[in-house]
Amino acid sequence: MKRVLFLCTANSARSQMAEALLRHHAGDRFEVFSAGTEPAAPDPRALAVLQAVGIDTAGLYSKSVDEFADQSFDFVITLCSKAHRECSRWPAGGVVLAWDFADPASSDEPEAFGKTLQAIGRRIQLFIEVNSKATDSLYSSLSPVDFYKALADEIRLKCLLLLLDRELCVCELVEALQQPQPKISRNLAQLRKSGLLLDRRQGQWVYYRLHPLMSDWMREVIATTRDHNRDFLSDACARLDTDGVICNG
Structure with missing residues (x-):
């Protein structure tokens, strides 16, 4: 248990x-x-x-x-x-x-x-x-190469950094990153397909968060990247704060 x-x-x-x-x-x-x-x-x-x-x-x-x-x-x-x-x-x-x-x-x-x-x-x-799903095998099959490929795009990387320790809807990520909604949704779909994100629908909104069964070393990479690159996220965090979403740091 x-x-x-x-x-x-x-x-x-x-x-x-x-x-x-x-x-x-x-x-x-x-x-x-x-x-x-x-x-x-x-x-x-x-x-x-x-x-x-x-x-x-x-x-x-x-x-x-x-x-x-x-x-x-x-x-x-x-x-x-x-x-x-x-x-x-x-x-x-x-x-x-x-x-x-x-x-x-x-x-x-x-x-x-x-x-x-x-x-x-x-x-x-x-x-x-x-x-209750057999999701543990997902992270044993996700290679380090695939993980780092998922991070090798500015939008995807910023999404992962912003979603660390919180849940955000697509509209909040669109506002934070100042990118078109289809582009944000396409990158979120790639992260979800890789197993790094989990989504849920509430009414007309779709919310994303880091997958709760993500391997510890992957979560640590994301956390370390965020903690040592605050300037990389400063503009996005400022926009989220304007909308009442607290950005860590």
Whole structure:
């Protein structure tokens, strides 16, 4: 069974929801945990919306991330930007994913907890679907030559750098790179075909992110390239920031 750790700040709502949802839908395939960087008690409203849809909340309690410091996980998934900044270099983690959901506790909307549960539930279903497929063989068959060929184009390289640790729609990449939509879509399709990107459709929009099962060495190459070439992305990041998308660095 693959081990999954969900992280957020208080471990009171979002990560508790994610833990309960994944255990409910795929507890036979994943060993699931959650923790917080500043743990507090579970929010009764989070427990209530889980119970309302028939999900068992027994045994849920807030835990510190320090409790898991000597353990290893196949996936470490952060559910807020603060936790991701603090734990993105999780020492014993495998694949680190950033799922950034707004904190329902800070919302005045009456249905905030229910809507957050639905949003996390959709992401959990996608996570289960992706990791139920035999995709590990993809990266054993993708040669280093093919990987570097995928990077040997300015548009494709910038797309990969911008998509590190985040998900963006085609329209955001078009705006960031100032290129025609067909050209961006064509290059994204090539990256998806190579197995480096995963896409999902939400309404009329298509969103892309790095494939969660990408080999660690490939992800490290992309991260190192971005971290040592900030100027290469500065204009694109500025355009994303204008649209309210935070660009790392």
